[in-house]
Amino acid sequence: MEFDRHNRVAGLLGEIVAEFVRNEASSNPLITVTKVTVSKDYKRATVFVTTIPDSGEDDALVFLKRKGSDIRDFVKKKKLTLRHIPHFDFEIDRGERHRQHMDELVHEIHEQKE
Secondary structure, rough: OOHHHHHHHHHHHHHHHHHHHHOOOOOOOOOOOEEEEEOOOOEEEEEEEEEEOOOHHHHHHHHHHHHHHHHHHHHHHOOOOOOOEEEEEEEEEEHHHHHHHHHHHHHHHHHHHO
């Protein structure tokens, strides 16, 4: 039961943070929230993001870290039924980046066979 709640909270926080990024961030680089993990006590959340272009990763992390308290305020305004609004950490989603690279390689192999 607790695992299901964690997933729902993480998903909801991901949607809210993505909404904030969509409203507040410039489109250069384009920042996409890929997933959110939440600590067992709900006091910390890690937001994983990707950027287009890849070279914008550092700028995106600077923006997100600088806006961390604004993101918490934005989450508070959503009136979630959480005992604690988590503090947010931000990381580049390397797994998603590797998955995209693998997709590109598979696509290239298929093109070569045709």
